């Protein structure tokens with residue numbers, strides 16, 4: 065397995081006194097995908113948030129493409145995330161007041177690209193996800209499947225090495241869910257990105273290269 069990608073070492077976290085991650089270690093190589101599964105409350109989202117540098121874990125560390133996710137200020141963690149990581153959540157979570165194109169361009173700008181280039185990149189990636197015809201629409205005026213594809217566009221516009229997705233198909237019907245997963249897996253195949261996708265959906269898990277199963281804060285399989 066390639067050394068790069070995502071490496072999690074002895075990740076440990078508790079909310080208050082309740083342990084949620086108990087020395088979790090895993091590696092997902094670049095150019096590969098893994099489904100993160102397990103019962104509700106076992107710590108999947110917490111692991112994802114730590115991998116994204118949104119949550120600072122009590123102990124352990126995370127490396128993205130060989131570089132340690134900073135555990136310092138919120139600004140330094142956000143800068144790392146905006147340049148190296150793409151995040152997709154269940155409900156897209158686009159900014160309602162902005163058009164799809166503006167949503168995507170904003171993510172590129174936050175990743176350090178100038179506005180003109182950000183708009184160019186946004187248009188290109190929106191073509192890629194099949195949304196050029198509705199790029200000027202606001203999220204509330206497009207379908208759920210289109211909004212989620214725009215969320216994927218926003219997550220990948222800065223060409224992240226790591227894409228973390230939390231139930232990205234959970235709110236979609238199977239055709240739209242398949243389309244969203246197709247896009248994520250293409251990114252892995254074409255750009256050598258690493259994909260970790262939290263899912264309860266067996267169909268999603270089957271299409272990933274491997275599955276990692278958690279239970280009560282530990283990896284029990286994978």
Ligand SMILES: Nc1ncnc2c1ncn2[C@@H]1O[C@H](COP(=O)(O)OP(=O)(O)OP(=O)(O)O)[C@@H](O)[C@H]1O
Pocket residue numbers: 079084102103104105106107108109110111
């Ligand atoms: N911000 C928080 N403060 C306190 N407890 C939390 C917080 N976030 C999550 N928890 C608790 O930590 C545990 C793990 O939550 P987490 O969201 O990581 O689980 P999950 O496996 O993603 O669950 P699901 O499949 O339902 O999304 C749960 O018991 C949850 O209630």
